[in-house]
Amino acid sequence: MDIEAVPETGPAAGAEGWERAVPVEWAVLGSAVGPLFLAATGRGLVRVEFHADAARREEMLERLGTRLGAEPVECASGLLAEPIRRLERYFAGTPDALDLPLDWSLTSGFNRQVLRELATGVPYGTVVGYGELARRVGQPGAAQAVGAAMGSNPLPVVVPCHRVVESAGGLGGFGGGLETKRRLLELEGVLPAPLF
Secondary structure (H helix, E strand, C coil), X not given: CCECCCCCCCCCECCCCCECCCCCEEEEECCECECEEEEEECCEEEEEXXXXXXXXXXXXXXXXXXXXXXXXXXXXXXXXXXXXXXXXXXXXXXXXXXXXXXXXXCCCHHHHHHHHHHXXXXXXXXXXXXXXXXXXXXXXXXXHHHHXXXXXXXXXXXXXXXXXXXXXXXXXXXXXXXXXXXXXXXXXXXXXXXXX
């Protein structure tokens, strides 16, 4: 499921054109790939960030406050309860489409188009090539631009950029690090788990 955020970037505009803040809640979830920073608005999950140590968490809070126009608060009203529950199931190895409400306000244009196709068209336990994903969005020569879209993904794991691989069989890049990508693909049964 996804929910359209208005406008595509920046704080939401009020009825008379003035800007109003978008309430943002955050939490850190322990996972099989390390701590994940999660943030949500009333529209849905808006940000997932790998390796959420204290410094990265502070950076994310500052960025979100600037982009969404409100000071993020730690789990105040339960906006993250369902995303946390579903991600815990996912990391426990339960196949889950993670079809959560998503707030797309941190991405726009071609990147948003590619990420939406990825979210709906590449199910759990499968992979797609950069070129194939470019073809699916009507831009068959844009494999490198698809790679850039993966690098800008504000919702990794939930919008599964780890499922995008090189056509020759290589893993390709990954903002969370190749070991994290490898671990996510192992969890989904795409790659064999290590022997030791």
